[in-house]
Amino acid sequence: MKLFRGRLAQKIHPGRNFWGLLVIAGFLLLTRMLFDESFFLNSLYVVVIYIVFAFIFTFFALDHISIERRSRYHKRQVGDLYEENLDIVNKSILPAFWMQIRDCSDLNVTQSKRIIGYLGGRQSRIIRLSSILQRRGNIALSPIEIITSDPLGCFYAIHQIRTEGSLIILPYRVDLSAVSVRKRQNEEGRSSKIAIHQNSMISGSVREYLDGDPFNRIHWPTTARRGNLHTKLPDESEQKIVWLCLDCNKKVQTNRAVRVEEEQIDFLDAEKLHSSYALPPDSFEAAVSITGSLATTWLKKGIAVGLALNQQPFQLISPGYGIRQQTEILNLLTFIRANSQHPLVALLNNLSPQLNSSVICFLVTPDDSGELVQFAYQLKQRGIDIRIVAINKASFTSGYKRIPANGIWGKFRKTDFEYGDSLNKLVDVL
Numbered sequence: 001m002k003l004f005r006g007r008l009a010q011k012i013h014p015g016r017n018f019w020g021l022l023v024i025a026g027f028l029l030l031t032r033m034l035f036d037e038s039f040f041l042n043s044l045y046v047v048v049i050y051i052v053f054a055f056i057f058t059f060f061a062l063d064h065i066s067i068e069r070r071s072r073y074h075k076r077q078v079g080d081l082y083e084e085n086l087d088i089v090n091k092s093i094l095p096a097f098w099m100q101i102r103d104c105s106d107l108n109v110t111q112s113k114r115i116i117g118y119l120g121g122r123q124s125r126i127i128r129l130s131s132i133l134q135r136r137g138n139i140a141l142s143p144i145e146i147i148t149s150d151p152l153g154c155f156y157a158i159h160q161i162r163t164e165g166s167l168i169i170l171p172y173r174v175d176l177s178a179v180s181v182r183k184r185q186n187e188e189g190r191s192s193k194i195a196i197h198q199n200s201m202i203s204g205s206v207r208e209y210l211d212g213d214p215f216n217r218i219h220w221p222t223t224a225r226r227g228n229l230h231t232k233l234p235d236e237s238e239q240k241i242v243w244l245c246l247d248c249n250k251k252v253q254t255n256r257a258v259r260v261e262e263e264q265i266d267f268l269d270a271e272k273l274h275s276s277y278a279l280p281p282d283s284f285e286a287a288v289s290i291t292g293s294l295a296t297t298w299l300k301k302g303i304a305v306g307l308a309l310n311q312q313p314f315q316l317i318s319p320g321y322g323i324r325q326q327t328e329i330l331n332l333l334t335f336i337r338a339n340s341q342h343p344l345v346a347l348l349n350n351l352s353p354q355l356n357s358s359v360i361c362f363l364v365t366p367d368d369s370g371e372l373v374q375f376a377y378q379l380k381q382r383g384i385d386i387r388i389v390a391i392n393k394a395s396f397t398s399g400y401k402r403i404p405a406n407g408i409w410g411k412f413r414k415t416d417f418e419y420g421d422s423l424n425k426l427v428d429v430l
Contacts, residue, residue: 018154054150064092078172079277093121100147173292247365255282284338310347357383366393388414
């Protein structure tokens with residue numbers, strides 16, 4: 001990824017050695033006046049000449065330094081290791097005795113630094129930066145700050161190079177489809193496990209293949225007969241739909257501030273890093289990751305998935321299949337924020353006409369108000385499979401001590417999610 005460059009104003013700052021040289025110059029001037037020795041006068045000339053040289057050198061030291069950021073990634077997810085190369089080119093004949101490179105973009109929470117040694121005139125160097133992606137969204141990869149000085153450190157020059165470019169960071173998620181789902185019995189004694197294998201699907205019709213359709217739904221007899229790919233659609237009477245309802249109400253979400261320690265990434269195993277990533281102490285970030293994981297899992301199983309958010313206004317993504325639906329859901333989850341004033345029960349009331357007995361509806365929320373529980377029970381009485389991911393809001397605050405979960409959702413299939421829990425725990429509610 002090559003990024004265009006723009007330069008901000010350069011700043012020159014005196015260092016501690018500058019004040020030391022001023023003291024020495026004052027001392028030499030005093031001794032020259034007292035003893036009238038040429039040695040002190042010549043030494044004074046040397047000090048003054050070096051100070052002037054140091055200022056001029058530092059002023060022009062970074063004028064012809066250019067940096068390009070290059071990466072093969074344009075889209076990653078939270079928790080991934082992001083690697084990029086910085087191409088540093090010194091186009092001047094003046095050398096740079098040392099340089100400190102600092103990434104001031106939102107990509108690095110700690111604004112990681114790298115220091116390189118001598119870079120001669122007309123020379124270049126490539127350094128690699130690695131960082132753990134901590135926040136979702138569209139992150140601008142700008143600016144980069146460069147610091148250098150003269151050989152004795154009398155003056156420091158600071159440049160900020162503004163670059164154009166961004167990285168889309170998707171929410172952290174896991175694919176639960178590889179985890180076996182235990183067969184459960186609901187209150188009526190019926191099996192609530194969904195048969196998702198291709199040989200158990202009843203073909204109601206076929207249509208021409210569209211980009212994003214799962215390959216396990218290709219109807220090969222029709223494809224061979226007509227000469228182009230066709231997709232098999234399940235019978236509407238057997239078709240299951242999953243609705244994911246994410247609570248974006250600001251009043252029910254919480255988080256706590258954490259002290260971010262500076263990252264030290266040297267010889268780091270990216271796969272090990274990915275497996276050890278932990279969600280931040282933010283209930284809404286946990287809810288977003290839970291929703292993304294559920295969407296990815298059900299879509300991989302070949303089940304239609306829709307998304308509903310109680311934003312202002314309500315945001316709905318109609319149920320769909322395949323990679324295109326997954327991309328649309330994840331893109332929406334990437335930029336969503338908990339800034340709504342609408343309660344989740346208002347979203348369910350708006351969504352209820354689209355719910356029927358073939359629907360599985362997930363509620364991902366810390367809200368356990370009586371009004372929400374009562375409305376969810378009314379939907380359950382209509383034959384709708386309501387499943388709850390109950391986020392323990394208190395566990396995301398300071399000084400929390402684990403206590404037994406309350407039984408307010410006792411009549412529903414649910415899982416309790418606390419800070420520090422693994423997303424693999426969601427398999428209990430599938």
